Amino acid sequence: MEPILEVRNLTCGYQRLPVFTGVNLTLYPGQLSGLVGPSGCGKSTLIKAILGLVRPWEGEIWFRGKQLKPGVAPPKVGYVPQVETVDWSFPVTAEEVVMMGCYQNQKILPWQSKRERNIARQLLNRVGIEHVAHQPIGNLSGGQQQRVFLARALVGEPDIVFLDEPTSSSDLQIQHELLHLLADLNQQGLSIFLSTHDLNSVATHLPWVICFNHGLICQGEPIDIFTSAILEKTFGTEMVVFHHQDRILIASSGTSLRHQMQHNLPAILRKTASKTK
Ligand SMILES: Nc1ncnc2c1ncn2[C@@H]1O[C@H](COP(=O)(O)OP(=O)(O)OP(=O)(O)O)[C@@H](O)[C@H]1O
Numbered sequence: 696m697e698p699i700l701e702v703r704n705l706t707c708g709y710q711r712l713p714v715f716t717g718v719n720l721t722l723y724p725g726q727l728s729g730l731v732g733p734s735g736c737g738k739s740t741l742i743k744a745i746l747g748l749v750r751p752w753e754g755e756i757w758f759r760g761k762q763l764k765p766g767v768a769p770p771k772v773g774y775v776p777q778v779e780t781v782d783w784s785f786p787v788t789a790e791e792v793v794m795m796g797c798y799q800n801q802k803i804l805p806w807q808s809k810r811e812r813n814i815a816r817q818l819l820n821r822v823g824i825e826h827v828a829h830q831p832i833g834n835l836s837g838g839q840q841q842r843v844f845l846a847r848a849l850v851g852e853p854d855i856v857f858l859d860e861p862t863s864s865s866d867l868q869i870q871h872e873l874l875h876l877l878a879d880l881n882q883q884g885l886s887i888f889l890s891t892h893d894l895n896s897v898a899t900h901l902p903w904v905i906c907f908n909h910g911l912i913c914q915g916e917p918i919d920i921f922t923s924a925i926l927e928k929t930f931g932t933e934m935v936v937f938h939h940q941d942r943i944l945i946a947s948s949g950t951s952l953r954h955q956m957q958h959n960l961p962a963i964l965r966k967t968a969s970k971t972k
Contacts (some may be wrong), residue, residue, distance in 0.1 A: 703754055786831060
């Protein structure tokens with residue numbers, strides 16, 4: 696199968712300090728994959744480099760067999776930024792944020808067409824929040840704001856969408872709902888690549904995981920990748936991995952948490968299972 700995206704020997708950094716060096720990564724059509732690694736290890740930088748928002752020091756990025764010029768965004772790609780980086784006081788409605796996707800990087804125009812409004816409505820409907828179309832973006836919950844940006848990323852029917860830490864600022868229930876929505880979109884043919892710290896959501900929802908810490912450590916299915924040795928190498932701290940039937944649960948190895956999990960594991964797993972349904 697032809698890859699959708701290839702990163703070859705990529706090195707990036709800021710102000711002469713490298714963030715990562717020599718990264719090779721191949722993404723295939725239909726993949727739903729998660730990039731996991733500790734804070735500050737370069738996940739956002741990798742995503743931004745792929746999207747042409749950070750200029751690599753070295754290396755190449757190929758999209759569907761064609762090499763991209765440095766600093767140029769691939770075609771047919773959507774991006775959902777970290778919600779923390781968005782200015783929520785900006786006076787626009789959810790529908791207008793989605794319509795901004797129609798204008799790419801231009802400012803929103805006062806004469807949006809009926810067609811653009813329809814597109815925005817359909818996409819808000821697709822991500823389950825059409826009812827908030829006329830509400831100011833700053834008044835929405837974190838989960839709703841995330842979905843507005845997901846709807847905006849879907850303008851133009853991208854082949855692949857990148858989401859930077861989509862689960863970081865939401866509670867467990869919202870995270871599960873969002874990951875279910877992403878799994879549904881993936882079933883409809885969309886390739887998805889997201890970064891996260893949240894190992895348990897990834898273990899439960901994502902079929903493919905890429906471990907990263909200033910460089911690629913390894914990748915594979917959660918069942919193969921989530922071992923104490925690989926997680927320690929990725930996060931630089933000891934972690935405990937529990938397996939129960941087809942479920943994986945990960946905890947840092949703080950003694951009280953470890954003790955609690957070893958004694959209450961069946962109950963914890965039942966709770967996690969009911970939340971993911
Ligand atoms: N614009 C910038 N200028 C200078 N340094 C930066 C810039 N953006 C990021 N960095 C630094 O580069 C390193 C990697 O940051 P990056 O945001 O890529 O990590 P991350 O893994 O996405 O972190 P997090 O999970 O906390 O979002 C960090 O040390 C960060 O401080």
